[in-house]
Amino acid sequence: MQFAVLMGFVLAALAPLMHRWFAGRTSWVLALFPALIAGWLFSQTPTVIEEGSLLLEWQWVPSLGISLTFLLDGLSLLFGLLITVIGTCVFIYAGGYLKGHPDIARFHIALMAFMVSMLGLVLADGLVTLFIFWELTSVTSYLLIGFNHADLQARKSARQGLFVTFAGGLALMAGLVLLGVASDSWSLSDIRAMEADLRDHALYTPMLICLLLGAFTKSAQFPFHFWLPNAMAAPTPVSAYLHSATMVKAGIYLLARLQPELGGTALWVGTLSLVGATTLLVGAFLAIHHTNVKKLLAYSTIMALGTLTMLLGIGTEYAMTAFVTFLLAHSLYKGALFMVAGNLDHETGTKDVTAMGGLRPLMPVTAMIALVAALSLAGVPPLFGFIGKELKFEAVLGAGNYQALLVPFAFVSAVLTIAVAAIIALRPFYGRRHQTPKVPHEAPVSMLIGPGLLSIGSVVFGIAPAMFGADALLTSAASAVAGQPMEVTLSLWYGVNLALIMSVISLGLGFLLFKYWDNVRARLSLLAPIMRHGPEAGYEGLLNGVVQFSEWQTRILQNGYMRNYILVMLVILIALIGNSILLRHSPLIVFELDVRFHEIIVVGTMTMSALFATITRSRLGAVASVGIMGFSIALVFILFSAPDLGITQLLVETLTVILLVLVLFRLPRFSHLSTSLERIRDGSVAAMMGILIFLLIMTAWSIDQFESISTYMVENSAPLAYGRNIVNVILVDYRALDTLGEMFVLALAAIGVIAMLKLRHEPESPKTAAESSKTDTKEPFDG
């Protein structure tokens, strides 16, 4: 299985090549891959149902306890099957929808990578691998949402989705680390087998808050729901995939996965129930504002995600059954409806439902699929959605503390959902014909197979839930979510009870709402000024704030003047090191007057040349005196018997002087730029730096906390490294990795210098010119 996931990434990379081989049939070929995985997963169903769970071990970084082990239980199997089956449909569908698109290969790369990332996420057993796949889905979905990258809105939406889910990803990482620390294990199966109860752990509350933040952002729960409707800027196959069974369900998956270990506390029940119910209502309420068919579906997806979260929060046995049933039902009908929306958009050229009408005779198959899927969405028997809705009502009615609050929420949103379903299934296909930008006709076969299959699924599982072992799989999944074996029996008829009565009333009210939808929408548009202050405004404000802040700090810290950079660096250095020296070690200042005459001469020369370099008014004079100082330093090295350092210093000095000579002619005239006050400031910083270095040396001299490492190097240089020159042995053997790093730094610096000098004359926009002149090349530390 791990092999299959990794193969998926390879296939993604090969997609452009496959387009050369198979041309227009590539989508069909690629669709085989998820179909094969689905087949394999399906073949594992009996084993998983029998044994509860299956571990596919694969060590990755055993020394860190990171494994690529996959955990196959009812929950991950259900998710895996959804991902691969709907993935197959989406691949086939995308082949028709994007037929002839110049960038279809790029689309296939991102879609394939996304699919296997998602698969890895739901199958991962290790917390680290789970997180990696989680982030991979964020990145690949960013590429998918921003597929039409020439469109500003698409780019903006993609970025918004990325920021929101990445911010949540950070919280998730913190949460997973806390989980790993609290349970002292990094794999889900170990955590599950653990005896201690994580709910009593001191870290429970912070851990749960972090994990919930991650799950809520990914699954577009209120108040993070705003990125999901914007993500509709993606091509429709992407929406069908991301918003029916995958991306947004990742958060739900995580919650379901952790429910047995972390669920059931007051914090869990309260947060999940309330956030879920709010999301449910907000999504359903916002949905009927919109006439764009994809936005309608997006908000109804938010509603479904809210429902799932709420059910997990309720946590009763009924709620678990409702959770897995609703999950499957929603994936089936929502996938089909999104593809129907794609067909409408593809064939009519508009996404506005009010601009369509009377399309049924022209697109009979699409109309049929839309009707079946929408009936399932509305929860009309004998479709599978009906079972999901009945169970949902049952679960809400048995919700304990929050029952009084959740029941009206669920009921109102059911009414709104039915209206949405009617709008999508009836509005475009019946009534008067409208003029549309394109002359509509039935969509090609490739765009009917996917939604057709999913709709048939809604019918089959509704009439016969036992077909293909669906109820057994759902039982196994519900048991995995509940953390204990459960018995699930699904049927269309549970007898006349409160839930059924609620269903019937909501159907009637929903249909009424559909009838008067245009009037309702007109009234709702009066609310527009208030709606503008939603969470999205907060996101925009935050983003603008960050941009403004970074502009401000760049202006202050990186204004392009070398002198400012040096000043800031030196002041910080003085503050930090000075602080540490004065507080932690009081330097022992011991003067041993054991100084030779020639040493005094060398030091004197250095001091004189440094002084001369600062006061001279001739640039050549300054260069020369700095050179003298460098050569004196080389002399010091040689005097203290370090010939290698001496030679290096001499050569570097020589080359520095040559480089300076080359640029000397190009420098502007020597002039006074600073006021006397600035000179005093700079002078005192320089003096303090000198004092600091002096103190540093004295401190280093006086403290003797560690045994010197040089003894070891001297002793082992010849026997271990076969070299008598210790400096060289250190460079190429003991510390070769450091040297390697420095080689790269040197190479980067050289390439930077060459690029800046060579590219200067090319025509470029003023902005990039200003930026490149700000880039300072650092002189690398010589090796």
Next chain:
Amino acid sequence: MVKSGTIILNTAARFLMPLQLMFSVFLLLRGHDEPGGGFIAGLVAAGAFTLYLLAFGVSATKEVLRMVDPRDLIGVGLLLGMISVLPSWFMGQPFLTAQWWTIPVVDFKASTPLIFDIGVYLSVLGSVVGMVMALMEVDKDEP
């Protein structure tokens, strides 16, 4: 502009450059036991080319270098540095563990540190000569 044209420098450079280059190779090879090594040798070689550049200018130096672009030397140097990592990897030892072989006939000690040192040599040489050349070419481009 930076092209001396004085006969003394020109004559000296013509003789000194090969000597300096030979000296740099000498420094490179003895580096493991005596003062020297890739970094120093690279600087000496770079000095040789810089002297030639000052004496004869960029285009003449490019002719001496023929097909070799100093910028490529940087890449080759880095590549050699990375290659020297590989033998220890194949032997199942930690990265950068030194490997030694003796070439029988000439009794020469070959080793991965030597390959690594040659990498240092080439990347230092390429970096410095590349930078100096780029600086001088800016002058040449001047109207």
